[in-house]
Amino acid sequence: xxxxxxxxxxYFVPENVVTNDDLSKVMDTDDExxxxxxxxxxxxxxxxxxxxxxxxxxxxxxxxxxRAGIDKDDIDFIVFATLSPDYYFPxxxxxxxxxxxxxTVGALDVRNQCSGFVYGLSxxxxxxxxxxxxxxxxxxSEVHSTGLDFTTRGRGVTVIFGDGAGAAILSREEDTxxxxxxxxxxxxxxxxxxxxxxxxGMGTRWVTDIIKENDPSDVSYYPxxxxxFVFKNAVxxxxxxxxxxxxxxxxxxxxxxxxxxxxxxLRISQFVQKKFGLSDKQVFNNIMRYGNTTxxxxxxxxxxxxxxxxxxxxxxxxxxxxxxGFTWGSVIIRW
Numbered sequence: 001x002x003x004x005x006x007x008x009x010x011y012f013v014p015e016n017v018v019t020n021d022d023l024s025k026v027m028d029t030d031d032e033x034x035x036x037x038x039x040x041x042x043x044x045x046x047x048x049x050x051x052x053x054x055x056x057x058x059x060x061x062x063x064x065x066x067r068a069g070i071d072k073d074d075i076d077f078i079v080f081a082t083l084s085p086d087y088y089f090p091x092x093x094x095x096x097x098x099x100x101x102x103x104t105v106g107a108l109d110v111r112n113q114c115s116g117f118v119y120g121l122s123x124x125x126x127x128x129x130x131x132x133x134x135x136x137x138x139x140x141s142e143v144h145s146t147g148l149d150f151t152t153r154g155r156g157v158t159v160i161f162g163d164g165a166g167a168a169i170l171s172r173e174e175d176t177x178x179x180x181x182x183x184x185x186x187x188x189x190x191x192x193x194x195x196x197x198x199x200x201g202m203g204t205r206w207v208t209d210i211i212k213e214n215d216p217s218d219v220s221y222y223p224x225x226x227x228x229f230v231f232k233n234a235v236x237x238x239x240x241x242x243x244x245x246x247x248x249x250x251x252x253x254x255x256x257x258x259x260x261x262x263x264x265x266l267r268i269s270q271f272v273q274k275k276f277g278l279s280d281k282q283v284f285n286n287i288m289r290y291g292n293t294t295x296x297x298x299x300x301x302x303x304x305x306x307x308x309x310x311x312x313x314x315x316x317x318x319x320x321x322x323x324x325g326f327t328w329g330s331v332i333i334r335w
Contacts, residue, residue: 004128004136005179006333008070008169009303010063012056013044013162013290018145023159028152034159039266043162043291045145053084054092056165057141058099060299064137068169072100075169076133078107079124081116081140081295083324084147085109096139113195114262114323115185116140116295117166121319121331122183124170134172140295141165147197149222157223160265162291166299178334184244185329191233194226195324234264235271237328242276242320245330255316256282260305262321263287263297272320284310294323311335 019042020031034040046052057080065072080093093107112119117140124136144161148154173179199205199220210221238261246252253276261269266287273283284305293300298319305311315335322328 001176002129002131003173003176003179003181004125004170005173006168007171008064008066008068009167009299009306010060010067011164011166011296011300011303012059012063013164013300014046014051014056016045016047017042018045020159023155026150027155027158029155029159037267038160039285039287040160040291041288044164046143046163048146051143051163052086053082053141053143053165054086054095054099056143056163057092057139057167058096060141060165060167061096061100061137061139064167064169068171070135070169070171072102074135075102075105075137077105077124077127077136078102079110079120079136079138080107081110081112081120081138082142083111083113083116083294084143092141096137110295112295112323112327113325114264114292114294114297115321115325115327115329117298118183118319118321118329118331119185119327121168121170121180122185122329125180125183128170128172136170137167138170138299139165139167140297140299142294142296144294147222149219153219154222156227157225160292162293164290164293164296164300166296166303168299168302181249181332181334182245183329183331184241184248186237186241186327188326191229191326192324193224194229195224195326197221197223231265231268233326234268234322237322237326238268238272238320239275241328241330242272242318245318245332249332251316251332253277256318257315258305258311259283259318259320260298260301261285262323263290263301264292264323
C-alpha cells in the first residue's frame with residue numbers, strides 16, 4: 001500500500017478584475033451590501049476569446065508540473081473537475097491531454113461542482129494507493145462569468161462567483177504516515193434543486209425549446225440558489241465532514257495546522273472557524289479577492305497558502321468543501 005502526496009501546485013486567474021463597484025454599475029447593489037453578505041471585495045472574469053475553462057486549467061497544470069519536477073509524460077492519469085466545461089461534450093480532461101501533448105493516458109471529468117476538487121483528489125488518491133498509477137494530475141477550473149445574469153434579478157448569485165483554475169500533481173508516497181491520510185465524501189440529492197442550473201437539460205427544456213420560445217423573462221438557464229437554505233446546510237456539513245476526517249485518523253481540532261475550506265462565502269468559513277476554535281492563522285481564505293470559483297477555489301487557495309509559506313512539512317492540512325448536489329467532502333493531509 002502507498003499514500004499519495006501532493007508534489008506540485010499551480011493556479012491561474014484572469015487579469016480582468018471586477019470589483020463590487022463595477023457590479024453596482026449594472027445592477028442594484030453596492031460594495032457594503034456584497035461584503036456584508038459574502039465577504040467578497042472583487043473577483044476575476046475572463047475576457048471572452050482569451051481564456052476558457054480548459055485553457056486556464058492547462059496554465060495551472062503547467063505550473064504544477066514544473067514545480068513537481070516531473071516531465072509531462074510522467075503523468076499517468078488526468079482528473080478534471082468543473083461545472084463549466086468548454087463543450088457540453090466531450091469534457092475538458094481529454095482536451096488537457098491533447099493540449100499538454102501527453103501520451104494517451106486516461107482522462108476523467110468530475111461534475112461535483114463546489115466539491116469537485118475534493119472528489120477529484122479522492123479519486124486520484126485511491127488510484128495511487130492501490131498502485132494503479134504513480135502520478136496523477138488533478139485540475140479544478142471554472143468560467144462562471146459568461147453564464148451569469150448581470151441584472152438586479154440575478155444579483156444574489158452573480159455577485160458571488162468568479163473565474164479561475166488550480167491544479168495539483170499527486171504522486172506515490174511510500175511513507176504512509178505522510179501525504180493524504182484519508183478522504184471522506186457524501187451527497188444528499190434530495191436538495192439538488194436548491195442550488196442548480198436546470199436548463200438546458202434533456203429531461204426539461206433543451207436549447208431548441210429556449211430558442212423557439214425566446215422568452216426574456218425565462219431564468220431557467222441561469223444558476224438558482226436558495227441562499228439561506230444552502231448556508232444552513234453548509235455550516236452543518238462542513239463541521240460534520242471535518243470532524244469525520246479527524247476522528248478517522250485519531251486527531252482532534254487541536255491538531256489542525258491549516259484549514260482550507262471551499263471559498264463559498266466568508267461567513268460560512270468564519271462560522272466553521274469559530275466552531276472549531278481555530279485562530280485566523282489556522283484558516284486560509286482568499287474569497288475576498290477571487291469570489292467563489294467553485295471547483296477551482298480549493299486548489300487556488302491551497303497553492304496561495306503554500307506560496308506564502310503558510311504550509312510547512314509535517315503540518316496537518318484539512319481541506320473541506322460543500323456545494324451543489326448537495327455534495328460535500330474533506331481531505332486530511334500530513335504535509
